[in-house]
Amino acid sequence: xxxxxxxxxxxxxxxxxxxxxxxxxxxxxxxxxxxxxxxxxxxxxxxxxxxxxxxxxxxxxxxxxxxxxxxxxxxxxxxxxxxxxxxxxxxxxxxxxxxxxxxxxxxxxxxxxxxxxxxxxxxxxxxxxxxxxxxxxxxxxxxxxxxxxxxxxxxxxxxxxxxxxxxxxxxxxxxxxxxxxxxxxxxxxxxxxxxxxxx
Numbered sequence: 001x002x003x004x005x006x007x008x009x010x011x012x013x014x015x016x017x018x019x020x021x022x023x024x025x026x027x028x029x030x031x032x033x034x035x036x037x038x039x040x041x042x043x044x045x046x047x048x049x050x051x052x053x054x055x056x057x058x059x060x061x062x063x064x065x066x067x068x069x070x071x072x073x074x075x076x077x078x079x080x081x082x083x084x085x086x087x088x089x090x091x092x093x094x095x096x097x098x099x100x101x102x103x104x105x106x107x108x109x110x111x112x113x114x115x116x117x118x119x120x121x122x123x124x125x126x127x128x129x130x131x132x133x134x135x136x137x138x139x140x141x142x143x144x145x146x147x148x149x150x151x152x153x154x155x156x157x158x159x160x161x162x163x164x165x166x167x168x169x170x171x172x173x174x175x176x177x178x179x180x181x182x183x184x185x186x187x188x189x190x191x192x193x194x195x196x197x198x199x
Contacts, residue, residue: 028138030093032131036101044112044194047102056098064186065123067130070094071138073164075145077153084153086160089145091138097127112194119191126182130175137171 037054041047056066075089099120105113144163150156186192 027088027090027142028093028135029090030095030131030135032095032097034097034099036099038103039100040103042104042107043199044115044191045198047100047116048192048195051100055100065097065099065127067098067127068096069131069134071134071168073160075160077156079153083149083151084156086145086148086156089142091142093131093134093138095131095134097124097131099123099127115191115194119189122186122189126186129178133174133178134171137167137174141167 037056039047039050039054041050051064052062055062055064057063058066070093072092073090074092076087077084078087100123102108102116105116108116141163145160148156148159148163150159187196
């Protein structure tokens, strides 16, 4: 018996860089697409105002950058004597990272252009950390699912589906906490310091 479940997952950004999560499970596959949205302005403050208008919306709030994830879980089950167990468990993620891109980068003063490049690298690193968090959640789920034993395969499938849903909820909380904890690092970025001064 083979089961495939799909579940849309979402996480987004505004903060930065936390401790490394556990590595992804051997049965986890993922791909990442990077996209950009155009912002305008000739100063850091003008660019940031454009981000507030054009940035991705996450949970009803504008974000500077975002990472969305679509996860698919597939597995087989085997009735092995008095117990049914999971075999061939696999999770596949497709991540989409959205980052701001100034439409007239060359119009910025050289110093501001350098600040933007630094800030842009910071944002990308932050979004990649969101992906690592999802992969860490998947690794934990994989370990738990492959240890399931139940009297019949219907009960096993029910446990697997419950674990899939609880993984999503738990990982959503980790993503939100990561953003909260890293907000200070975001605001300490030289580019954001210029923004807060109105430059």
